Amino acid sequence: MPDVIRAEKLVYSYSGNDRRSLNGFSLSVRQGEFLALLGHNGSGKSTLARHLNALLEVQQGELTVAFLNAKDPGNVWKIRERTGMVFQNPDNQFVSSVVGEDLAFGPRNFGVPEEEIPGRIRRALAAVDMSGYETHSTHLLSGGQKQRIAIAGVLASEPDILIFDEVTSMLDPEGRRDVLDTVARLHEEGKTVILISHYIEEAVGADRVALIHDGQLLAAGTPREMLTDLDLLRRTGLTPPVPVRLYYDLRSRGLQLPFCPLTCEELEDLLCRLN
Amino acid sequence: MPVELRKVSYTYAPGTPYAAPALKELSLTVGDGEFVGVMGRTGCGKSTLIQLIAGLAAPSDGQIFLDGENINERQFDRNLLRQKVGVVFQFPEIQLFETTVQKDVAFGLKYLDRSREQKEAAVRQALEWMGFDYEAVRNRSPLGFSGGEKRRLAIAGVLAVMPKFLILDEPLAGLDPLGRDAFLELLRKLNQGGMTIVMISHDADALAEYADRIVILKDGMLFKDGPAAQVFSDYKGLEANGTGAGQVSGIAERLRLRGWEIPAGTIRYRRLLDEIAGRWTQ
Amino acid sequence: MRQLPVGLYQPADSVIHRLSGSAKLLCMLLLLIGVVNTTTLPGYGIWVLLTALLIRLARISPGTALGSAVRLKWFFGVILFMNLCFYQPEDPWVRWWIFSPSYAGLIQGIQVVARVFLLLAMSNVLMVSTAPLVMTDAMERLLSPLRLIGVPAGLIAMILSVAIQFIPTLFEETDNIRKAQTARGARFDSPRLWDKAKAVLPLLVPVFLAAFKRADELSMAMEARGYRGDTQSRKKKYPPFQTADWLALLLCAAVAAAFVMIR
Numbered sequence: 001m002p003d004v005i006r007a008e009k010l011v012y013s014y015s016g017n018d019r020r021s022l023n024g025f026s027l028s029v030r031q032g033e034f035l036a037l038l039g040h041n042g043s044g045k046s047t048l049a050r051h052l053n054a055l056l057e058v059q060q061g062e063l064t065v066a067f068l069n070a071k072d073p074g075n076v077w078k079i080r081e082r083t084g085m086v087f088q089n090p091d092n093q094f095v096s097s098v099v100g101e102d103l104a105f106g107p108r109n110f111g112v113p114e115e116e117i118p119g120r121i122r123r124a125l126a127a128v129d130m131s132g133y134e135t136h137s138t139h140l141l142s143g144g145q146k147q148r149i150a151i152a153g154v155l156a157s158e159p160d161i162l163i164f165d166e167v168t169s170m171l172d173p174e175g176r177r178d179v180l181d182t183v184a185r186l187h188e189e190g191k192t193v194i195l196i197s198h199y200i201e202e203a204v205g206a207d208r209v210a211l212i213h214d215g216q217l218l219a220a221g222t223p224r225e226m227l228t229d230l231d232l233l234r235r236t237g238l239t240p241p242v243p244v245r246l247y248y249d250l251r252s253r254g255l256q257l258p259f260c261p262l263t264c265e266e267l268e269d270l271l272c273r274l275n
Numbered sequence: 276m277p278v279e280l281r282k283v284s285y286t287y288a289p290g291t292p293y294a295a296p297a298l299k300e301l302s303l304t305v306g307d308g309e310f311v312g313v314m315g316r317t318g319c320g321k322s323t324l325i326q327l328i329a330g331l332a333a334p335s336d337g338q339i340f341l342d343g344e345n346i347n348e349r350q351f352d353r354n355l356l357r358q359k360v361g362v363v364f365q366f367p368e369i370q371l372f373e374t375t376v377q378k379d380v381a382f383g384l385k386y387l388d389r390s391r392e393q394k395e396a397a398v399r400q401a402l403e404w405m406g407f408d409y410e411a412v413r414n415r416s417p418l419g420f421s422g423g424e425k426r427r428l429a430i431a432g433v434l435a436v437m438p439k440f441l442i443l444d445e446p447l448a449g450l451d452p453l454g455r456d457a458f459l460e461l462l463r464k465l466n467q468g469g470m471t472i473v474m475i476s477h478d479a480d481a482l483a484e485y486a487d488r489i490v491i492l493k494d495g496m497l498f499k500d501g502p503a504a505q506v507f508s509d510y511k512g513l514e515a516n517g518t519g520a521g522q523v524s525g526i527a528e529r530l531r532l533r534g535w536e537i538p539a540g541t542i543r544y545r546r547l548l549d550e551i552a553g554r555w556t557q
Numbered sequence: 558m559r560q561l562p563v564g565l566y567q568p569a570d571s572v573i574h575r576l577s578g579s580a581k582l583l584c585m586l587l588l589l590i591g592v593v594n595t596t597t598l599p600g601y602g603i604w605v606l607l608t609a610l611l612i613r614l615a616r617i618s619p620g621t622a623l624g625s626a627v628r629l630k631w632f633f634g635v636i637l638f639m640n641l642c643f644y645q646p647e648d649p650w651v652r653w654w655i656f657s658p659s660y661a662g663l664i665q666g667i668q669v670v671a672r673v674f675l676l677l678a679m680s681n682v683l684m685v686s687t688a689p690l691v692m693t694d695a696m697e698r699l700l701s702p703l704r705l706i707g708v709p710a711g712l713i714a715m716i717l718s719v720a721i722q723f724i725p726t727l728f729e730e731t732d733n734i735r736k737a738q739t740a741r742g743a744r745f746d747s748p749r750l751w752d753k754a755k756a757v758l759p760l761l762v763p764v765f766l767a768a769f770k771r772a773d774e775l776s777m778a779m780e781a782r783g784y785r786g787d788t789q790s791r792k793k794k795y796p797p798f799q800t801a802d803w804l805a806l807l808l809c810a811a812v813a814a815a816f817v818m819i820r
Contacts, residue, residue: 040451041423053781077783085781092774095715095784096689097722098566105690109783135568139725142317153782169449172317172477174517198451239452242480242522242544249548255555264522268529274555331736354742362740369730370737372762382759383741418766432741 004066004161004192005029005052011060012047012215021047023215024061029194031160034187036203036223037196039212040237045196048212049165052194054079066161081110083161084154088169090146099125099149100134106157117156124152127189128182144175148182161192168199200227200238204262211236228260243267277306278328278360278440278471283337285323285495297323299495300337305473307439310466312486312503313475314518320495321475325442328473329362341440354386361438365445368425376402376428377413383436401435402428404461423454434465441465443474447481459485479521483507483542491518504540523547564625564684565725572801573615573686578695579795580802584809585683591813592675594820598664601671607812608678615686622685626677633670640666684721693718698795712786719775727768734763 005028012022021044029035039045050056052065054076063070066082084106087093096102103121112120125131128148138146147167154162164183168176184205187193195202203209209226211218213236219226226232230248233240240248243261250257257274261267285298298320305311315321326332327339333347340346346356364370373379380398389397399409405427417428426446433441443462447455459481466472476482482489482503489506491499493516499506507513510528513520520528520542527541527550537550568574573581588607595601612622644662651658687695693714700710738759739745744752745760798806 040453042421050777055777055780077785080781080783085778087774087778087781089771089774091726092771093778094722095719095775095779098568098688098690101688101690105779105784106782109785137565139565150778157783173519174316200452237451237453239456242526245544246526246548246551250552250555253552255552264526264529267526268533271530271535271551271555272533326736329736329740331739357740357742360740362737364733364737364740367737369763369767370734370741370759372759372766382743386742386744436742 003028004031009061036206044215084159124155312482315492361433363443367429401431483521507542578691587809591816637666
């Protein structure tokens with residue numbers, strides 16, 4: 001698969017701030033890939049996300065998104081049409097308090113013919129498991145439902161790449177699970193997914209995990225490679241999943257499991273094989 | 276002396292088509308020095324509970340006592356309530372407004388009868404608890420800090436009055452792992468220093484590790500109330516209720532189902548590690 | 558459990574819902590001209606009946622339509638009282654201290670209250686029966702002649718529409734901040750005026766900051782979904798008025814004209 005996103009040595013500082021939010025960040029994403037980008041608050045992950053949707057201009061370095069050069073101002077609208085971005089706060093993403101109207105906002109902006117829009121809205125709502133909500137008011141939805149409508153609002157423009165910028169951090173466990181299920185399903189349906197988070201559990205199901213720290217890529221690899229590396233996680237400012245902690249703490253007591261488990265299921269199997 | 280709720284009911288917007296009961300005859304006592312975790316699904320009445328204890332809303336029915344006094348009686352001294360009960364609301368960082376950190380943290384002390392030196396010492400103490408260097412931050416604008424730092428500043432503003440009773444509503448939401456762990460350690464320290472803590476959270480892992488007692492609300496009523504080790508041992512019941520019991524309890528339950536003898540009450544990481552290591556070496 | 562915000566659009570299939578947004582907006586302006594030019598009590602009686610008819614036609618429950626007006630009952634009470642006692646001190650029923658209630662004052666008070674009440678009820682019917690973006694388009698269409706003198710009509714309409722929709726959220730936020738500051742010792746409920754005045758800053762600063770933050774995030778989300786401000790909407794074609802739209806306009810114009818002429 002070709003690289004649908006290619007970032008090379010991106011550098012970015014916000015005006016009035018000497019600190020470099022991105023400091024030579026490089027990363028490629030393959031088409032159809034599910035990439036989890038992990039980092040602590042202030043590591044530069046949101047700044048990167050805003051580059052991927054051409055919301056921020058490239059100051060230094062190279063960036064192609066959806067095979068388009070992001071440095072070419074003529075590509076800004078094409079890039080925004082090909083990439084969809086969902087933000088953290090479910091309350092601050094709606095232009096209309098009527099679900100159906102809000103969903104039509106993106107397609108209208110991108111010049112989709114009016115007669116095509118109802119079909120797009122229907123498909124987008126079905127994709128987030130909220131069919132029939134066209135006439136509902138956004139004010140009366142739960143946090144998780146709001147985020148799913150926000151995702152549908154992005155899907156209505158039929159982008160290839162989806163960027164989720166900490167979309168679960170303001171949700172309760174139920175809403176979080178629903179949103180993550182939706183994300184996984186969209187990936188299965190062929191979308192390229194970039195999930196930005198500081199919850200390490202959300203990265204377990206990804207194809208690849210990238211760790212960002214101080215505006216640089218620390219490492220990228222399979223979830224197993226990344227999430228079982230204690231030293232790497234510590235440098236990223238993340239805490240390892242419980243099974244990984246148990247593996248290392250047991251080892252320091254002289255009890256060695258055959259390999260480091262990533263999930264509770266794996267840990268259970270490993271331990272029971274010993275018994 | 277504790278906080279006591281006696282058959283407290285609360286109805287939203289009574290007399291309108293939107294009227295909805297938020298709490299139904301809830302009785303609950305929180306003793307001095309406890310660390311209580313409160314859980315429940317969105318809309319179970321948790322936020323209402325906070326507002327009632329803090330005296331920001333009055334119950335439709337029933338009484339609330341603070342140190343034996345009914346807080347909704349006319350002669351009850353509200354200033355005393357503000358001084359004894361500190362409340363950290365969800366996303367408290369939005370309440371910062373003063374020009375300097377010093378002034379903002381001292382806001383709650385304004386009406387208290389304390390000397391200038393006492394007030395300054397309280398501000399210094401609160402900021403140091405929250406991990407700030409007093410001299411370095413006192414004259415800075417509280418709005419120029421990062422999101423996580425702002426939250427700590429706002430909490431310092433609540434701690435400055437040295438409440439003996441601290442209520443927190445989802446204080447962990449949006450914190451990254453290091454920020455979360457540091458904050459939980461701080462709460463433990465305050466609790467060990469004698470402060471009563473009531474923390475509302477969805478984070479079952481955090482509550483299992485730090486709280487002594489767990490209260491779970493469901494539809495405005497008590498669903499569970501007991502020592503954390505006991506409440507979180509009902510793994511299936513909590514999963515079914517949508518609250519969850521945390522990863523440690525989950526692993527313990529899995530191993531139990533596979534025939535391991537993991538005793539009930541294994542809800543904290545250290546204990547689970549000891550249990551597994553113990554079984555293994557046998 | 559959240560309360561349904563006042564003026565929230567409620568989808569339904571009614572004569573009023575089906576009218577085009579800009580026709581409805583124009584009709585409302587015409588009716589308001591009529592209301593402002595009403596000078597007799599029977600005139601206001603007719604308006605009350607007309608408003609009831611509108612509510613009926615739009616298939617809105619009276620509670621929803623009058624909600625915002627009912628919330629202002631204290632305000633109405635004060636206005637009525639002030640007019641009653643101070644409007645015409647020359648010819649009062651009785652004189653007591655500074656109060657001099659008069660018949661003219663009573664009539665004037667009722668009229669002022671009726672005007673505000675009708676205005677709120679009618680605009681509520683409009684809001685409840687018109688989807689937010691339809692309203693945006695309607696405002697944009699009516700403002701579009703101003704483009705000739707360089708006014709960005711689309712932008713203004715979008716700003717107004719988004720601002721209106723954020724009102725319920727901001728109310729809720731204000732309430733949260735008020736509670737948080739009260740818990741910190743702010744004295745909003747103190748009977749002393751000085752305490753109240755001092756409590757304003759801790760409320761206003763956070764509310765403004767929060768509103769700015771929301772606006773910032775929303776504008777980012779809108780850009781991400783392809784919004785380009787005024788440039789793109791210039792090409793927009795508005796649907797032509799239907800017979801029903803013309804009919805409604807004609808009716809409202811006739812009613813307004815009648816009241817202006819009677820005066």
